[in-house]
Amino acid sequence: MTAPLRRWSTPVVAVLAALAVFAGPLPASAAPTPPKPSGHDAQPTLLNDVIETKNREFVKAQAALRKSEKRQLELQQEFKRVQRELDALAPQVNEIAAQSYRTGRIGAVSMLLGAQTPDSFVQRAGALDELNMVNAKQLAEVNAVKARVEQAKLALDTEVRAQQRLTNDLNRDRVAAEKALDLVGGNGLTGGLVNATSPVAKIAPGRTGDGDWRPESCSENDPTTSGCVTPRTLHMYKEVKRAGFTRFVGCHRSGGPYEHPKGRACDWSLQNSGFSPWHNTDTRKYGNNLTAFLVRNADRLGIYYVIWNRQIWFPATGWKSYSGPSNHTDHVHVSLL
Known part of the structure; x- marks a missing residue:
């Protein structure tokens, strides 16, 4: 079922809290055959299938x-x-x-x-x-x-x-x-339900000559709310949409610390409206593939960290178990530098 539209009020964890490792069981895979992803004529090859074939x-x-x-x-x-x-x-x-x-x-x-x-x-x-x-x-x-x-x-x-x-x-x-x-998180996170490849994102603005990212202010209109986002966040939003992930998303949120109020974070739901935990192969694979796209293009998009399905990924540390106010089984969170 799809939960009614609610305000995505889950706060994003601080970096130190996010790095803490708390083991937690992962949900099991459900329905056997996912439908074809929107925007694709054929079912993409799953990475698990590639490993088996090899x-x-x-x-x-x-x-x-x-x-x-x-x-x-x-x-x-x-x-x-x-x-x-x-x-x-x-x-x-x-x-x-x-x-x-x-x-x-x-x-x-x-x-x-x-x-x-x-x-x-x-x-x-x-x-x-x-x-x-x-x-x-x-x-x-x-x-x-x-x-x-x-x-x-x-x-x-x-x-x-x-x-x-x-x-x-x-x-x-x-x-x-x-x-x-x-x-992209291994079998434990994805259950093998993740595409073998992801589209290549365009490089975000604000990259310096030494590879760092220039600080940006919340200067662009947020296409998901009446708030604002940084140019880099807006670029990430457009690239994720261009990659075929078109379900509900919310970015700017007032109040609290971390990246949402600064216009540097978005929550990508698994549903067409509102938020509801993944409950079948379609929703789990959508979250897996969206996460894989962000992680594979992290260096091109200027990504700070990604949280999905009780796991958090930083470019410097890779995947770690995550425990916070939300277990992030109903959306993929991404924060930008």
């Missing part, structure tokens, strides 16, 4: 690598066997080579011319030819097998190197995906 590819690559290594071992053994056969022929090969060296082609001719009769000439010629054929056949067979094994071994060496490169690439992809998931 790990499946990694497992297949490992199996292929083990298969290649096993086949390479078999071929190495076959190569050794053929090498032993070749070594066994070495005496005969050496004898043939020595004879050829001693007699050359003239020796063979002399042997034939030394025949006393035509019949003995034919017999000697036949014997010499048969010997040459036997020797040539044996050597050719051994050399052919040896060549095939060497070629197969070379091919498998190449395959193993390719598989190792693939394994290294998949490891890097898996680590990168895990880091990306950690950046």
Whole structure:
């Protein structure tokens, strides 16, 4: 259900209080299939799906690598066997080579011319030819097998190197995906229900040459109330809307400390009107994806901190458990520098 429109009066915690770590249970995921996000023609890839796909590819690559290594071992053994056969022929090969060296082609001719009769000439010629054929056949067979094994071994060496490169690439992809998931709060915060990528925001105004952000006054009309916001907050508001997050939002709020009265904070509801805690996949994923967009673009937007679903994120510290007046399960809070 959607709660009636109420004044978003939850104060934002101070920095020191926000950094305090209090462990608290996270709500569990509910409905199975979220609807397509507004402004998108197709369901975006969830980061959890990317990690699963990379790990499946990694497992297949490992199996292929083990298969290649096993086949390479078999071929190495076959190569050794053929090498032993070749070594066994070495005496005969050496004898043939020595004879050829001693007699050359003239020796063979002399042997034939030394025949006393035509019949003995034919017999000697036949014997010499048969010997040459036997020797040539044996050597050719051994050399052919040896060549095939060497070629197969070379091919498998190449395959193993390719598989190792693939394994290294998949490891890097898996680590990168895990880091990306950690950046947006990990499985504990998102339950895996967060898009693998976010649109890139335009850089906010007020960035100095050394990377700092110039102080800004509350000089712009707040599009969500009758109050004011800083130019940087207004830029963030427009970029979040441009990224497709169009549900209810409130920024300026009078009274109290922290960033709302200064026009440097906004509360992004999960509902089209009013505030109500996330209660299904749609509302939880909306909060996750909005948070992911803010965190991934924090350096471009000049973000101070983000609070969502009992967790708080600072650029300097990452995600920490949050305990405050509001557990922020009904909206995403963002403060600007």
